[in-house]
Amino acid sequence: MSILHRYWLKEFTRFFAIVQMLLLCIFLAVDYLSNMEKFLRSNFSLIQGLGYILLKIPFMFVQFTPAGVVLATIVVFSLMNRNNELLALKGSGVSVYHLLKPVVLVGVILAMTMIFLGETIVPYTMAKANHIRSSTLKKNKKIYATWENIWIRDGNKIIHINYFNPADNSISGITITSFGADFKIATRVDAENGRFDSGQWQLSNVLEQNNPGDEHNADIQFYDHKAFALDVEPADLKTVAKKTDQMSIQELKAYIHKIENEGYDATHYIVDFWAKIAFPIICLVMALVGAGAGMLSAAKENMPLGIALGIGVAFCYWVVHGFCTSLGYGGMIPPFLSAWTADLIFICLTTIFLVTVNV
Template sequence: MTRLDLYVSREIVRYFFILLFVVVVIFVVVDYLSNADRFFAAGLSGYRSIYYVLMKLPREIIQILPLCFFLSILAALGLVNRSNELIALKGGGIGPALLLRPVFGGALFISVFGLLLADTISPMAAAEVNSIRYGELRPGAVHVQRKENIRIRKDQYFIYINEVHLDDERLEGIRIHELSRDGFFPVRRIIAQSGSFVAEGWMLEGVVEQVLDAEDGVFSVQSYPVFAFDLGLNLSDFESIRSAANEMGIRELWHYINKIEKQGYDVTGYRVDFFGKTAFPFASLALCFLAVLISLRPSMKSNMALGMGYGIGIAFMYWICYSFSMSLGYGGVLPAVFAAWMPNCLFAALGIYGLLGLD
């Protein structure tokens, strides 16, 4: 590593940690204050409240690592450009291309670090967050962790759901067992092919109901094309399914996808989550080319604030593109791997194309 590489790397690292520290502090303060009323209402201690907020940090750090690294490149190389150090480098026969070496190395390190964080610490922290959220902040809430083979105990009911489709607000393969008040004997059984969430509860379809006659102990059977049933469970009780993938590391999620796919379940959402976990950490690598391109432009020398504004705008556009692409993946419009990696490939290509014309 040359002295130039060390100098550029040191400047980037310095600004990177400053930005990361500022963003983390702002997140902790804002998140704590925005949830303070929930903490007080649930009687959560100060230690548990802080612990809950800190356990959110690994996932948030994965989200902000690319942005912090992107802005640190703009700050470090922008100052190199503004202080005429770039002209001195050109005078010494050193082209701007050599500045890519420490930037590319740092981006690769940040990407691999984010990938390891997503596979190890982040899932464990997410499990702790969900445990506090559904166990202490919402003690009466139902914590559903999977969208298939769901088993729930609600009062005197045992409920089995084959699969939940949150986007369509539908349930498939429903079996409900109602026990007697002492909780020992089944007195009613409802089997439904499917159901949907409505304001009054669940609207079941293709229903067979078995009810125990208390006098002769025989079950009577009746069929209904539709059947309204209210268990006190609505769509919001199943929203925790969306965060289930956050509690699994990359390798664990891959094994889980293979397992439930063999059982015949739809794995589109899980597959998009898997490729999203592997693609997003490499946003640092995809955006570093654009960061170098912006920071070395002549306009950055006279108006650095404008260049930083361009950088924030590009980072915002990347986030919009990534979110939109992932939505298309969840909807089955795009293949999962393409939906997750397309923003990285697009922005990396734009950055490389711009650098090819850089003098």
């Protein structure tokens, strides 16, 4: 590695660390203060609350990394531009695009780092944080979840849900068991699917059994659709439902396979599976965007302009990525395309930008 490349990597590492520390400190302050009321209301000490926030740092580090990459790259190139270092390179016959080699290297390394954290540390810390949030901060004692099922205690009823789809707030494989005196089963309701509408769950393909424990007096009724008023809403289920940020890529792939084998719609999880693979690639794109923005002639005298351009590009990426994944959740475009469209668009735009930029 040349001296020039080592110099650039040293400067980038310094500014990237500063940017990431600032972003994480802002996140810690905002998230801690916004949750302080919940901590106090739940008899959760402020020290425990800080531990809860710290559990989310690995996940936020991954989320902030693309922004840190683009900002640090812009600052390094803008300073080199202002100090006429880029002009000196050009005058010496060395193309400034020679500096893109360490830029690409940084983008690849950070993308691999994001994947590594997403496969190891992030699932564990987010599972702990989500457990604290659902069981302690929200005091959601009536809802219990295992790896594959959701159990709900609602008065004298025990509700079992085999699958909750967070994309459309639908449930599948529902069993509602009501108990009478001496904890004897009074009724049992089995339904194929259900949706929440106007404060009630609208269940479809319903089988209702009254006094099923008495084989001679059991009254069985079938309904295409029937409404049930249960003390649980989709927002409650989302707090305990299996979340993709708690799973590695391999775990998510296995979970998708299980859901599909049971006949449920796994579109939401398939989109997130491809998004887990596609999202880290944006580190490379943002690094190249930052290089192009820092090389602009306008950035030589006006560094804030280059920084604003980089922030604007990063914001546009998150908007496009969020919009495309939403289309994927809704089944309007294939899951693979919904996860990779933003990356493909910005790779093309970044290539054009680098080719046309004037140093």
